[in-house]
Amino acid sequence: MHYIKIPIKKAESMKTLLLRNALLDRKRKVIRSTRYVYFPVISIAGAKTKKLIEGASGAIIDREGTARTETADYKGMLSAVLDADEMKDLTSGYDLLGNIAIIDVSDKLADKEAVIAKAILASNKSITTVIAKAGAVSGIYRVRRFRYISGKRTYIATYRENGSVFVFDVRKTFFSNRLSYERSRINALVKKAEHVAVPFAGVGPFAIEIAKAHPDAKVIAIELNKDAYDSMVKNIKLNKTGSVKAYLGDVKRIAKRHASWADRVVMPTPKTSMDFLDEALVLSKRVSTVHIYLFCDAEGGIQKAKKAIRAHAKANSYGVRFNNVRVVRPYSKDEIEIVIDYTIRKKEGA
Ligand SMILES: C[S@@+](CC[C@H](N)C(=O)[O-])C[C@H]1O[C@@H](n2cnc3c(N)ncnc32)[C@H](O)[C@@H]1O
Numbered sequence: 001m002h003y004i005k006i007p008i009k010k011a012e013s014m015k016t017l018l019l020r021n022a023l024l025d026r027k028r029k030v031i032r033s034t035r036y037v038y039f040p041v042i043s044i045a046g047a048k049t050k051k052l053i054e055g056a057s058g059a060i061i062d063r064e065g066t067a068r069t070e071t072a073d074y075k076g077m078l079s080a081v082l083d084a085d086e087m088k089d090l091t092s093g094y095d096l097l098g099n100i101a102i103i104d105v106s107d108k109l110a111d112k113e114a115v116i117a118k119a120i121l122a123s124n125k126s127i128t129t130v131i132a133k134a135g136a137v138s139g140i141y142r143v144r145r146f147r148y149i150s151g152k153r154t155y156i157a158t159y160r161e162n163g164s165v166f167v168f169d170v171r172k173t174f175f176s177n178r179l180s181y182e183r184s185r186i187n188a189l190v191k192k193a194e195h196v197a198v199p200f201a202g203v204g205p206f207a208i209e210i211a212k213a214h215p216d217a218k219v220i221a222i223e224l225n226k227d228a229y230d231s232m233v234k235n236i237k238l239n240k241t242g243s244v245k246a247y248l249g250d251v252k253r254i255a256k257r258h259a260s261w262a263d264r265v266v267m268p269t270p271k272t273s274m275d276f277l278d279e280a281l282v283l284s285k286r287v288s289t290v291h292i293y294l295f296c297d298a299e300g301g302i303q304k305a306k307k308a309i310r311a312h313a314k315a316n317s318y319g320v321r322f323n324n325v326r327v328v329r330p331y332s333k334d335e336i337e338i339v340i341d342y343t344i345r346k347k348e349g350a
Helices: 008-020 047-055 074-078 084-089 107-123 177-189 205-213 226-238 251-258 273-283 301-315
Strands: 002-007 036-040 059-062 095-097 100-103 129-133 146-151 156-161 164-169 195-199 218-223 244-248 262-267 284-297 318-330 335-346
Touching (some): 002 008, 008 036, 074 107, 084 107, 164 205, 273 301, 273 335, 284 301
Parallel strands (some): 218 244
Antiparallel strands (some): 129 146
C-alpha cells in the first residue's frame, strides 16, 4: 500500500498538499513514528504528482497499513445520494482550516450543500463546522464572505501548521493553508540571528513560524487590518514567540521606521506586492534577501516581473540578483502565483 513518508516538521504542509490534490486515502489510518508521519494515498500514478510530492520532501513508499474504522469515507457516503456527474463536480474536495471545512460547490450542486456538509462532518471528527465560499477574496484586507452550512455555528478557526497554531476569524482575516510549504521553505533559509521583516503579515504565520524555529532571530510583522493584527498578537502569545514585534498600520509608513534593518524581507501580498518595491528597499540592509509573492500571467509573467524588479533596481541605483523563482500555485485560468527570491545589494554609502 502506498504511503508518503515525511518528517514530522513538514507533515502539516504535506497533508495540505495531499488534501488539495485529493490524494489522501481517507479509508486508511495516518501512521506516526517518533520522527516521521506516513500519509496513506489513493494514487500517485502520474509523473507530475510524484514530482509534486518529492518536491515537498515526501518519499513515496510501500508499507503495511490499517483501515480506518471510526469514520466513514465522505465521498463513499455521497455516492449514495449524488449521481455520477454530481460526484465529478465534487473532485476538488474541500479546504480545511483546522476545525472548519470550506466547500466551494458549483451552482449545479447548490441544493446538495447540506448533504455534502453532513458527509464531511461525519467523515472527520476534528471538523466541527462546514461553511461555503460566498464570494471572491477582495479588498485591501484580502478577505472573503462565507455562508454557514452545517455543524457548530462558528467562523473562528484553530489551525495547526509546521508546529505552530493559529486562531483567527475566517471572515475578517486572510489565511491560506496553500502557503504552508512556502512558510517552511522560507523558514529553512533563515540564518543565525537574522533580522526578518514581514510586511503584510496577516494573522502572523510567516513571522511566528520563523520566530519559533529561530529564537535568535529578530522578527517584525506589519499588518493594516486591525482584526488580523489583533489575531496576530494573540497568536504570538499562543505560540510563545514574543520575539515577534507586531505593528498595526501601513507598510508605507512603518517601513521608514525600520530603514536598513532587515536581512530578509518577506512580501506575501501577491495582488499588490509590486507596488511596494520601494518599501522592500527601504527595509533592506545594504545586502538583503527579498521574497516577493505575486500573481502573473502563466505565459511570460515571470520575465515581466523580473524586468520590473530590474527596472526598479536601475532607477534606484541598487544591484539585484535573482536566486530562485517558484510557482506557488495556479491562480486562475491564465494566471499563476509565483515567488521570486532576490538579493538586493545597495551601493556603498547609500
Ligand atoms: C494576502 S494577505 C497575506 C497574509 C499572511 N502573510 C499570510 O500568509 O496568511 C495580505 C495582507 O496584507 C495586509 N495589507 C494590505 N495592504 C497593507 C499595507 N499597506 N500595509 C500593511 N498590511 C497590508 C492585508 O490586510 C492582508 O492581511
